[in-house]
Amino acid sequence: MKIHSFKTNESGLNRFFGPLEAKIMHILWNGPEMAIKDVQARLAKEQAINFNTVMTVMNRLVDKGVLRKRAEGRVSLFQPTQSLEQFLETQSKELTNDLLEEFGPLVVNHMLDALEEADPALIEQLEQKIQALKKER
Amino acid sequence: MKIHSFKTNESGLNRFFGPLEAKIMHILWNGPEMAIKDVQARLAKEQAINFNTVMTVMNRLVDKGVLRKRAEGRVSLFQPTQSLEQFLETQSKELTNDLLEEFGPLVVNHMLDALEEADPALIEQLEQKIQALKKER
DNA sequence: CACCTCACACTACCTATTGTAATGTTCACA
DNA sequence: TGTGAACATTACAATAGGTAGTGTGAGGTG
Numbered sequence: 322m323k324i325h326s327f328k329t330n331e332s333g334l335n336r337f338f339g340p341l342e343a344k345i346m347h348i349l350w351n352g353p354e355m356a357i358k359d360v361q362a363r364l365a366k367e368q369a370i371n372f373n374t375v376m377t378v379m380n381r382l383v384d385k386g387v388l389r390k391r392a393e394g395r396v397s398l399f400q401p402t403q404s405l406e407q408f409l410e411t412q413s414k415e416l417t418n419d420l421l422e423e424f425g426p427l428v429v430n431h432m433l434d435a436l437e438e439a440d441p442a443l444i445e446q447l448e449q450k451i452q453a454l455k456k457e458r
Numbered sequence: 459m460k461i462h463s464f465k466t467n468e469s470g471l472n473r474f475f476g477p478l479e480a481k482i483m484h485i486l487w488n489g490p491e492m493a494i495k496d497v498q499a500r501l502a503k504e505q506a507i508n509f510n511t512v513m514t515v516m517n518r519l520v521d522k523g524v525l526r527k528r529a530e531g532r533v534s535l536f537q538p539t540q541s542l543e544q545f546l547e548t549q550s551k552e553l554t555n556d557l558l559e560e561f562g563p564l565v566v567n568h569m570l571d572a573l574e575e576a577d578p579a580l581i582e583q584l585e586q587k588i589q590a591l592k593k594e595r
Numbered sequence: 596c597a598c599c600t601c602a603c604a605c606t607a608c609c610t611a612t613t614g615t616a617a618t619g620t621t622c623a624c625a
Numbered sequence: 626t627g628t629g630a631a632c633a634t635t636a637c638a639a640t641a642g643g644t645a646g647t648g649t650g651a652g653g654t655g
Contacts, residue, residue, distance in 0.1 A: 325467040329556055330460070336560065339613050357631080374615050376632075381613080395623075395631060413561040417568035419466055420557070423473065424550040429580055431554035432569060433587045443566055448588050450570045454581060476642050494602080511644050513603070518642080532602060532651070 322385045327416060337412065341378050346387065350405040356396045459522045464553060474549065478515050483524065483538065491528070491537040 328336045334343035348363050349355060361375045379399055382388040387408070391398045403411065420428050436443050465473045471480035485500050486492060498512045516536055519525040524545070528535045540548065557565050573580050 323467070326463045326465050327553075327556075328463050329552055330462040332560070336556075341614060371616055372631085373617075373633095377616085378614075380633095395621095397632075409561060409564065413557065413564045414568045414571075415466055416464075416553075416557055417565050418572055419464075419473075420550065420553055421569070421572050423469070424546060426580055426583065427547065427550045428554050429569075429573075429584055430587070431551045432558070432566075433584070433591070434551075435555055435558050437591060440562075443563055444588060444591060446563065447566055447570070447584070450567070451581060451585050451588070454570065454574060478643060508645055509602085510604095510646075514645085515643075517604090534603075 324385065324387070324412070327412075341374075342382060345375070345378060345382065346401065349388065349399060349401050350408075354391070354398045354400040356398055360399070459518075461522060461524070461549070464549075476515075478511075479519060482512070482515060482519065486525065486536060486538050487542040491535045493533045493535055497536070 324337050334346055337343075338346060344364060345360055348360055352363075357376050357379060358372065360379065361370060361372050364370045364375060379388060380390075383390045383399070387402060388399050389402045391400070401408070436447070461474050471483055474480075475483060481501060482497055485497055489500075494513050494516060495509065497516065498507060498509050501507045501512065516525060517527075520527045520536070524539055525536050526539045528537070538545070573584070
């Protein structure tokens with residue numbers, strides 16, 4: 322199993338995960354290796370939640386390859402397989418490739434349109450990269 | 459209802475639609491306004507398919523806003539609300555905005571990395587746009 | 596006028612994904 | 626040796642999408 326959909330009507334981690342999954346990933350990315358009950362405790366601060374619910378979802382995240390499970394005596398400790406940075410890097414790269422593959426030149430224009438209104442610094446950065454690219458040839 | 463997910467493990471229209479939905483949209487985008495039985499006839503060339511199945515899915519596409527339904531006497535005629543070009547334009551724009559919103563500078567680099575290996579013409583195009591942008595300022 | 600057919604509506608079931616949680620099992624330790 | 630904590634197993638609800646049976650209504654034809 323893997324992540325195979327990017328939700329356009331959500332934001333942040335919810336674009337890649339269900340709401341509970343996203344909360345769990347958020348916790349694991351902002352803390353050390355944890356046992357289920359630790360995660361449950363964090364979640365319970367906002368809203369009471371059943372231990373088994375957390376366990377089921379965490380095991381599904383293991384199946385998806387985004388969490389790693391390690392037995393430490395009786396308890397299982399969980400940890401993301403990638404850092405948040407790596408994860409976003411991977412996802413944005415995949416999405417970007419998919420987009421270019423699917424839409425080619427179209428996205429380049431959108432990209433610039435968006436940049437135009439957004440961030441002058443990004444445009445500068447873009448130009449630098451282009452110059453660098455041209456020199457290589 | 460609307461389209462709210464982009465599938466990374468599919469390609470073409472299947473990135474936005476289910477497999478049957480995608481086939482139906484493909485048919486409607488490559489032909490004139492059609493009745494259900496017309497669409498069914500096209501689909502049946504490859505694989506027998508129930509009339510009601512086609513009807514249900516087409517009505518769901520109307521609910522999603524991608525098809526328009528028009529009564530012509532007893533029969534309903536269906537037609538995409540947008541041309542394929544418009545649809546792809548809309549979708550790629552939304553995705554591009556989402557991506558920039560979510561990942562900012564990260565995607566700019568991916569974009570260039572991808573372009574580097576892919577298409578020199580796109581880079582040229584990009585540079586033109588940047589030059590145009592700079593002059594405006 | 597009666598009836599039959601066809602297009603459509605309504606409803607339901609199946610699979611997959613995600614959230615939820617009860618029940619069952621195992622094993623360390625008190 | 627019995628209890629509890631942690632895990633496994635199982636299952637149910639909701640939503641999306643594919644599939645299809647049954648119901649309804651309106652028109653044409655005998």
